Every structure is written in structure tokens, then in C-alpha cells.
Amino acid sequence: MQRVDQILECHGVEPIRSEDRWTNYWGDTIALYVNTGETYDLTLIYDTRSCEFLVESWGDWVEKMETKNECG
Numbered sequence: 001m002q003r004v005d006q007i008l009e010c011h012g013v014e015p016i017r018s019e020d021r022w023t024n025y026w027g028d029t030i031a032l033y034v035n036t037g038e039t040y041d042l043t044l045i046y047d048t049r050s051c052e053f054l055v056e057s058w059g060d061w062v063e064k065m066e067t068k069n070e071c072g
Contacts, residue, residue, distance in 0.1 A: 001013045001032060001034055001044060001046060004034050004044050005034045005035075008034065008036070010034050010035055010036050010037070010043075011035040011036070011037050012034075012035050013032055013033070013034055013035070014032065014033055014035045014058075015029040015031070015032055016029065016030055016031040016032070016033065016058060016061075016062060017029055017030065018030045018065075020069070021049075023048075026048045029048055030047070030048055030049060030065070031045050031046060031047050031048055031049075031058070031061065032045070032046045032048070033045045033046070033058040033061075038057075039057065039058065039059035040057040040059045040060065041057055042055055042056060042057055043055070043056075043057060043058055045058060045061055047061075
């Protein structure tokens with residue numbers, strides 16, 4: 001992810017945290033994303049729960065996770 005950040009000349013790799021989740025390895029980090037500087041620009045996300053990479057905006061990703069949690 002750091003290499004993608006360098007290639008795209010973005011603003012670093014940032015965590016997305018949750019108060020509802022804690023693991024010994026990731027702590028409260030539920031995802032990492034390459035910070036493009038815009039919440040709804042496409043970016044690379046690593047979901048630590050499913051161990052998969054995604055290409056979407058981190059804002060949309062967070063909204064989907066909040067909706068999932070509300071619906072159970």
C-alpha cells in the first residue's frame with residue numbers, strides 16, 4: 001500500500017478505526033486506505049476483517065459498513 005501511495009503521489013496510508021472491534025494484531029483498525037486527499041475519490045482499501053483489497057472510496061466503504069452494522 002505504501003508503494004501504491006508513492007506511485008500515485010498521494011498523502012500516506014491511513015487507518016479506519018472502529019470502537020466495536022479489537023484484535024491483538026490490528027487493534028481497532030478495521031481497514032487501511034491510501035489517502036488521495038478526497039473522501040469520495042477511488043482509492044485502494046485493505047479490509048482487515050476479510051483480508052481483501054478493494055478499489056472504492058473510503059467514504060463509501062465506511063457508509064456501507066455503518067449500514068451493515070445498523071441492520072445487524
